[in-house]
Amino acid sequence: MAPIKGINKLPASIKVEQAAELFMKMATVSSAISRLDEKFRHSVVKSDLINTLALKESVQSTRIEGTQVTFTDMVNEAHKSEQKQEHIEVLNYRRALYLGQERINNGYPITTRLILELHHVLMDGARGANTNRGEFRKIPNWIGPTGRLEDAVYVPIDASEIESYLMNWETYLNKHPYGEKMDISHLSDDTVYILDENIHPLLKVAILHAQFESIHPFLDGNGRLGRILIALYMMQSEQLSSPIFFVSEELEKQRAKYYHLLNETRGKNPKWYNWLNFFLDASQRMAEKLNVLLDQAEQIARTGLAKCDGHSERLVYLMTFRYPNITAVQAAEHANIAASTARRTLNALSEKELVFKDQTQRRNVEYFNYDVLGLFDK
The missing domain is CATH 1.10.3290.10 (Fido-like domain)
Known part of the structure; x- marks a missing residue:
């Protein structure tokens, strides 16, 4: 044809x-x-x-x-x-x-x-x-x-x-x-x-x-x-x-x-x-x-923010909606905070199970917000 x-x-x-x-x-x-x-x-x-x-x-x-x-x-x-x-x-x-x-x-x-x-x-x-x-x-x-x-x-x-x-x-x-x-x-x-x-x-x-x-x-x-x-x-x-x-x-x-x-x-x-x-x-x-x-992202965010202590935790936690796989270096750069502060904050969020730390990595450790990823990986 x-x-x-x-x-x-x-x-x-x-x-x-x-x-x-x-x-x-x-x-x-x-x-x-x-x-x-x-x-x-x-x-x-x-x-x-x-x-x-x-x-x-x-x-x-x-x-x-x-x-x-x-x-x-x-x-x-x-x-x-x-x-x-x-x-x-x-x-x-x-x-x-x-x-x-x-x-x-x-x-x-x-x-x-x-x-x-x-x-x-x-x-x-x-x-x-x-x-x-x-x-x-x-x-x-x-x-x-x-x-x-x-x-x-x-x-x-x-x-x-x-x-x-x-x-x-x-x-x-x-x-x-x-x-x-x-x-x-x-x-x-x-x-x-x-x-x-x-x-x-x-x-x-x-x-x-x-x-x-x-x-x-x-x-x-x-x-x-x-x-x-x-x-x-x-x-x-x-x-x-x-x-x-x-x-x-x-x-x-x-x-x-x-x-x-x-x-x-x-x-x-x-x-x-x-x-x-x-x-x-x-x-x-x-x-x-x-x-x-x-609606689901909003609910996840508000629940997570209620568990955060202090400005740095709230700031970095919200950043994981932008970068659901994030490193301390990346968080420090985009939040304009010290790398040590970013690392400490991410570890605190990990302890609260708001993000999950890749325990197999020694350098450039990655932290995942699986709640966010679950919204998109369907």
Whole structure:
């Protein structure tokens, strides 16, 4: 069967009756995300938990691309001087996410320039790093089960069209600087509902993600970067105050369906409804899961803090939500306390069974918060 070739520019459209169904579902998802953000704003572990949430997301997103690394692997290998290539890819994902968060917090919108900057970080020392790191592809590529064109299921736009399509994508994301409406001449049917640049951010981010994957601007790293952009856009659109809405875990569970429905949004007659419905369902499951996780983390933290004596113990204990595998050197550096104080504090927390000390180590002893790890290693 011949592969699908190219994509239409944005905006997209669906049938009117489909729009009504999506809007009802979207209201439920949006409510769950609002509850999550409200909880997070008032949580005692909010800033510390972001790091661990981001690590989990980084693992799940790279697993979609076929890596076998797990969250437990990353925690256990956290203090190794040399990292495996798969671990580097996970850590790069988190670095790129943090960079994007910093840019958004400083008032910079998501733009082509930021995308190139994030890709440069994402591909640092990773597979494919020598293939146009931080640069758009200059040659054709295709998506399929093998490396052969004859087995391709989708052939993206030509490299010469990337700039034009990304300009359209960026305008859809940020709207026209002078308020001009986007061109909809490619949407000729009067019976459709136009998903224009003013639609709700949840539908918009789903469309932006699919379109970015379809433009496929890089030779490698498109999927991972596209999923980073989901979290960043949810911040930019003020749906969330922090990058805590990660859907890669749910997408990874249904990887085949994820790729299949993305492919349906391509070609001259794209089918957007199935993809949008799938994305909202995945978002709903993830929002509910994150709400439960945050409630559990909050309960663990408050119970643990009640057992802590003094400021240092409380400070270092909360730090284990950020670094559930921590050393005295790491605690001293991040808490700005003496290494001896950090070691003494961690030992005190170990005696209270709030963390567990690796008794087999003589140097660079690692302390594990298994209560936190239990929340994520599922």
